[in-house]
Each structure stands twice: as structure tokens, then as C-alpha cells.
Amino acid sequence: METERYPSLGTKAVKLKVVKVNACLKINDALWSMGQTNQSMTSDFTLMGLFSYSGPHLVLFSLVVTIFTMGLLGNSTLLFLIRTDPRLHTPMYFLLSQLSLLDVGFPLVTIPKMAVNFMQGDSSISFGACGAQMFFLMLMGVSEGVLLSLMSYDRYVAVCHPLHYPILMRHQVCLLMVTTSWLSGVLVASIQTSIILHFPYCDSHTVEHFFCELPALLKLACADTTAYELALSISGVLILLLPLSLIFTSYSHVLRAILHMNSIEARHKAFTTCSSHITVVGLFYGAAVFMYMVPGTYHSPQQDNVVSLFYSLVTPTLNPLIYSLRNREVQVALAKVLSRVAFRSKR
Template identity: 50%
Template sequence: MPLFTRTRLNYEDRIKTDFILSGLFQYGQMDTFLFVALVILFAVALMGNIILILLIQLDTRLHTPMYFLLSQLSFMDIMNITTTVPKLATNFLSNSKTITFLGCESQTFVLIVLGGTEALLLGFMSYDRYVAICHPLHYPVLMSKKICWIMVTCAWTSGSINALVHTLYVFHLPFCRSRLINHFFCELPSLLQLVCQETSQYEYTVLLSGLIILLLPFLAILASYACVLTVVFQVSSGKGQTKAVSTCFSHLTVASLFYVTALSTYTRPHSLHSPEQGKAVAVFYTIITPLLNPFIYSLRNKEVIGTMRRLLV
């Protein structure tokens, strides 16, 4: 079909055409092994997050602001991995790589919502630890149930508005090139590669929203843990300092994996994107981070382990 004709197709006509996902794996022996490993990681991540949510719900001693925010994080991680991995597995096993226009649009929207919401929530979680350690007497007031719900609502609302704006704009652009998306799911930078009109101005909008939603919370986390470590080193013994450093380092490592990989995807011009590199980076914030979060943040805590033992006995 000629280019000038395709650019005049309306939205209703365009949604009848499927996209094709290149996938993460091909069909060699090594790819099959990596696929099985990925499915195992998916199952472990899913189980870990579900167990954490159940433990928090069943034990009233875990009904605290910290664990309330952690349960929200686990819920987001479950949604994140179930939005990408099942479709990847289905396409690999059936040798069918198609995804409908509306399916791609929905996947893009959900993933942007979850990415933005999780970025803000991680920032709020670091604030919770900052208040608990640096201002313990004010903790019941500064982290009341009402304020926790305001934080969660703010995170979900901001992430949803950001996702809605970007999704509606991108999916009303003319896709005049091949419908082959060089990725294993529908992601904004990969979709921009298929657009036949100039998108440099829009990329500045993506950059700005990425800096606000990703970079600002990350800087807040760094500042919060810097304050926490300062207080700990002033009042704690050597053993307490070691534990605090270990905990902060673990949290910062996981948070850095999420923020740095997401920033490298959403704040770089699409002309500089490498498809293979983009796939590898996406694995970290869509699969590895949801796998690590429940273990790093909660399942190694004494309170959570104690709850698990009481429920199993």
C-alpha cells in the first residue's frame, strides 16, 4: 500500500492490523534453555510476591505502614511480570509472534502505569524508612494510615495519567513502516521506531516525564538513605551499623537496577536505541527486579520469617 494512503488510515482501520513481536528468544537449543530458566524465574517471582502479600494480610503484626507499602509493591510486581512473560511464553511455544493492535496498546499502557507507579512508590518507601529512623517520635503522625493511602493514591494516579497521555498519543501516530516490533513486548521506544513522522519533539516530552517520574524519586531515595546512615552511625554500635549498611546497600542495589535500566530506556532518543540492548535491559526491570524485591525488602526480615513459621506450625 502506498505510503500516502497508509498515513490517511483512520484509527478504526489501523486497529485491525496486528503487530509482530520479534521476541526474546529464537528456537535454538540454547534459547530453549534460557526460556525454561526465564519461566522458572517468573514462577519464583510470582510465588514470592504472592506469599508476601498473604503474610502481610494474615498477620496483624505486619499491618504497619512499611508492610502496607511493600504489599503494594508486590502487587505491582505481580502485574508487571504477568503482563509480559505469559505473552512471551505463549508466542515462543506456539511459534506465533503476533499481538493485536488493542492488545499492544493495552500492554503499553499497563506497563507505563506500573513503571511510573513503582518508581514513585519506591521513593515513598524510602521516606518511610527515613521517618522511622530519623524522626521516630513523629512516625505515627507522619506515616499515618491516611497518609499511606494518600501516597499510594498519588503514585497510582500519577502513573496512570502519565501512561494515558503517552499511550493515546503514540497509538494515534501513523505506523507506516513494518509492523515488526523488535522487542518481546510492546514498549514505547520500540514503537517509535515504527512511526513514519518526525517524533523528536515528542521525545523531549518522554525525556521530561522520565526525569520527573524516575530520576526525582531515585534522588530522594539516595538522600533518604544518606540521612538514615548518618543517624545510624551517630547512635548505633558497630553491629547495628553493619546491619544498617547491609540493609541500605541491598535496597539501593535493587532500586538502582530498576531506576537505571528504566532511565536508560525512557530518557534516550530512540535513534540511539539498540534493539538487542533494549531487550536485555528490559529483562531487568520487568523480570529480575520483581524477582528480587520480595526477598530483599521483606522475606529475609525477622518479622516476616516469624510470621511464616507461625502460620506453618
């Protein structure tokens, strides 16, 4: 009867009820979206392992573990020699000790987790562990890139300005170089990791990689990442090209100085020490350029796995071998330690 006497009252009530229903639906949608985002922020990821359980893959897995062990042993030995032998207490070997420290950390972040997953038959990794893996890999990668460029400056001063070397490469300068390389890694890793972890991951949580690397994880985000990918490409170019430009400039001066040397012995010594560093630079930056400067459409996940395995395992293993086999000072220090051990064992 009320609606017949006051027809507008019924219409307003219906409209008010519709508004309330729409508001409730929007709240439910928002809560569901937040739940999905929270779920993606706490759910585990699944890593695509490198190996299956077939015979050939078991052999490859054993090879990876062997290379991993050799790398840890080689870098630890180099660190020990630099620490204990007074003749290796020079700026070049101080910087080299930092390189060995980074090369110890690189495979420790990825290979043990991969080995545990393989042996347990479980390829999962928690959201926090995935973020930590990304952070430390980026920290060490950027730090090593900056450190390699600063090591080229050390070689430039040693060859082109040998008389001023004790002043230009005094201990405070070396500490500043090392601090700069580590802080660069921490800064870039903190920014990049915090951004990538704030993206929602609503769909598949299967990472097409054997560890959590930024490009592989970015493919799983269900938000628009176009702007971030552009910023990442620009920052990647800067992070890679700036150190490479310093390396190129330093070694162009070094090469010119070596060609003008009259002493064959001095020329051979300069070329030997510089070629070791150039080899390490080529191994590291070759893989880094492929991963971060070549667009993702030009390489497959399988190629990414191989390249990542190369720079995270093979290169850190080769670095101490390159320096120990080509540097006479390291050879003498190693021979001295081995003779001392042999003498003690005889006694």
C-alpha cells in the same frame, strides 16, 4: 461551431474540467491516506521474540518460565504474610505490599504473551492488545518509581524521627502515598499511550522487542515524531530524577543518623532495613535510567531486550527474596506459617 464563435467558452470548459480532475485526485489521495492510517490503526504488530527453536534457546525459555513462576510465588507469599500476620501491619510493610502487587503485575503483562507466542509459533499481537500492554507497563513502572521514593521517606522518618513515626506515618498518610503512586502511573500512562497510538504506522509493523514498549513502537511511526521524542525525554528525566532526588535526600539524612547511633544493635537493624530498600531501588532505577535517559543511538535492540527482561521479570522476582532474606520480621512470619502447615499435615 460553438467554440469557433465563442473561443473563450472552450477554454473555460477545459479549465473547469482540469479543476474537477485535480479535486478528484486530491480526494482520492486523502481517502487513500485515511485508508492507510486506518489500516495501520487496526493491523496486527509482529513482536520479535527472545528465543528461536534451537536447543539452547529452549533451555533459556524454560529458565524464563521458571523465574516467572518463582516471582509470582514469592510476591504472592509476601502479600499473604503481610495480610495475615499482625506484626507486619505496619506502614513499611503496607507500602511493601503495594510493591509486591506491582511486581505481580509487571511480568503478567509481558511473559504469558511471550510464552504463548513461542509455543504457538505466532509472534503477532493486535493493535488493541499492544496499546493495553504499553498502558499497563507504563502505569506500573511509574507507580513503582514513585512508590519506591515514598518508601525512602518512610525509612527516613523511622530512623531520624522514631518518636514521631506513628503520627507522621499514620494510616491516612500511607493511603495518600499509595494513592499518589497509582494515580501518577495512571496519569502518565494515559497521556503517553493516547499520544503514541494516534501516530500512523504505515510501513513495517515489526516491533524489535518481545513486548510493546513505547520506544520500540515509536520507531515504527511514519510521521514526524521529533517534538514528541523531545517531550518524552524531558518527561522521562522528570519522572526519574524527581523520585531519585527524594530518595537521595532521604538516605543522606538516614546515613548521617545511623553513623551517630551509639547502639550497635540499633545501627545494624536500621542499616539492614534500609539496605534492602536501597538494593531494590538500584535494580529498578538502573534499568529505567538505561532505557529512558540514555539516547537510543547508544544501545541496540538486543540490549533493550535484555534490560527490559531484567526490569520486567528478574527485578520483580528478586524483590521478595531481598526483603524476606534480610528482614527478620518476614522470616519469623514465614516460619510461623510453615510450622502451622506442618502441624496440620501431621494431624
